[in-house]
Amino acid sequence: MDKKMYINGEWTGGDLEKLEVRNPATGEVYGSVPMAGEKETRKAIDAAYRAFDSWSQLTAYDRADYLKKLTRLLLENEDEVAEIMTKEMGKPLHESKGEVQYAASYLEWFAEEGKRMYGRIIPPHKQGKHMEVRKQPVGVVGAITPWNFPAAMITRKLGPALAAGCTFVVKPPEETPLTAIKLVELCEEAGIPKGVVNLVTGDPKAIGGELLSNPHVRKITFTGSTQVGKLLMKQAADSVKKISLELGGHAPIIVLDDADVDKAVDGVLASKFRNGGQTCICGNRVYVHEDIHDEFVDKFVKKTKELQVGDGMEEGTMIGPIINKAGFEKIDKHVRNAENQGAEIAAGGEGYEKDGAYFYKPTVLTGVKPAMLIMNEETFGPVAPIQKISSIDEGIKYANQTPFGLAAYVFTESVSKGNKVVNALDYGIIGWNDGVPSAAQAPFGGMKQSGLGREGGKEGLEDYLETKYVSIGTE
Known part of the structure; x- marks a missing residue:
């Protein structure tokens, strides 16, 4: 599957050096894309x-009709999209199909939300004035997306950008560019005009550098690590670009003594x-x-052992491959340290390498202590470390002991306890008896070092708009 880039309505880059894309479940080359740099990125921005x-x-x-x-x-x-996603990213096919539907929900949501870019009339403070607020698109958007959700992390940015009236240049990750290319092929089929959506693959440093330095780009939207997000913030400062960042997390799950254990087990499984x-x-x-630790662990371990590991294209697979050796x-470093x-x-x-x-x-790790590496760094793998707590306050204390604040979870049947935890947690997303809280109509984003801005919901459109205040003398 050899693919090209999409710039100004043309598929291009066939003459450039190739970047190979490998199937993480087999190690085999699945396709290739052009290795572009500053020159090609500049062309995409100009378009x-x-x-x-x-x-x-x-x-x-x-x-909205285009979306x-x-x-x-x-x-x-x-x-087709799900199969591409599974073969370049590794997630089980049923999860890839779920992501396609999730990705489509953002396009559908923002198609409608774009019709509600309301301004407002302000009551004047004296006669002879008319005062109003207008909303307008920010301009050209540069999007840098991650490998773990190759479709949804694009549509969550593309949907509001296009709905607001912005144009779009996307740099997909080196690991999973083929899903992004298929999405852009569908943009072309949908008749979206030339230059409105552009895609550049290749050297992340060169492409990112041009997106950040080019004065025609007025907004950067990025999903990825906090380390890279900080670098982008510094680079965006030179031209004072609008920037939204969905960065790393280190999500805690608090299971209180009055939790429905079976509900909590299923919720933690779904999340983890x-x-x-x-x-x-x-x-x-x-x-x-x-008080419920042993019962929870017994049931959780039993269900964890039932999860089948393998190639995401194989029926019954619940846990696919890890994206790469690093x-x-x-993951293994965290487990061995604990x-x-x-x-x-x-x-x-334990894990294994195959071809x-x-x-x-x-x-599942039990008897975990707060100082262990896994309780202080994001693992990004199928490992659930379980620490015993004796009170709600202890759970809140440990949950908040991190510089990150993306998502958190609490399982309790008590409204008063649930509200206490929700109010105390410094996180942008909280699942209360819910291990899968994401939805297109809800704002997604973090606090502290987990990012800036929100995606999804009505908040997701605001990040692609400028606010213009107009004062008109009427006398």
Whole structure:
């Protein structure tokens, strides 16, 4: 599967050096894309800049029609997109199909939300004035997306950008560019005008550098690590670009003494092991009250051992491969560190390499202590460390002891306890008796070092708009 880039409505880059894309479940080359750099990125930005005037002047209803057509095409091609995603990223096929639907939900949501870019009339403070607020698109958007959700992390940015009247240049990750290219093929099929959507693959430093330095780019949207996010913030400062960042997390899960244990077990399983634990909001630390600890662990371990590891294209697979060797080694480092400091391995605890592919068995650690590495760093893998707590306040204390604040979870049947935890946690997303809180109509984003801005919901559109205040003398 050899693919090209998409710039100003043309597929290009066939003459450039190739970047290979490997199937993480087999280690085999699945496809290739052009290795572009500053020159190609500049062309894409120029195309988006030229297309901005005409696209932004369309009515919100016209832009919504394009997004609705793209939504329909994406759902019609669900099987093909899901297969590409599984073969380049590794997640089980049923999860890839779920992501396609999730990705489409953002396009559908923002197609409608774009019709509600309301301004307002301000009561004047004296006669002879008319005062109003208008909303307008920010301009050309540069998007840098991650490998773990190759479709949804694009549509969560593309949907509001296009709905607001912005034009778009996306740089997909080196690991998973083929899903992004398929999405752009569907944009072309939907008839989205030339220059409105552009895609550049290749050298992340060169492409990112041009997006950050080019004055025609007025907004950067990024999903990825906090380390890279900080670098982008510094680079964006030179031209004072608008920036939104969805960065790393270290999500705690608090299971209180009055929790429905079966509900909590299912919720933690859903949060922890979705996408093999390679998600930014998956539970990374589990704090279980001592009164129900043993019952929770017994049931959780039993269900964890039932999860089948393998190629995402194989029926029955629940845990796919780890994206690469570095990711695998980090997971094993966390497990070995915990084991060496006294944690017990109740399930899993080891991984394996096969023909250049890396797999890690779903793992449960008990007897975990606060100082262990896994309780202080994001693992990004299928490992659930469980620490015993004796009170609600202890759970809150441990949950907040991190510079990150993306997602957190609490399981309790008590309204008063649940509200206490929710109010005390410094996190942008909280699942209360819910291990999968994400939805297109809800704001997604973090506090502290987990980022700036929100995606999804009505808040997701605001990040692509400028506010213009107009004062008119009427006398």
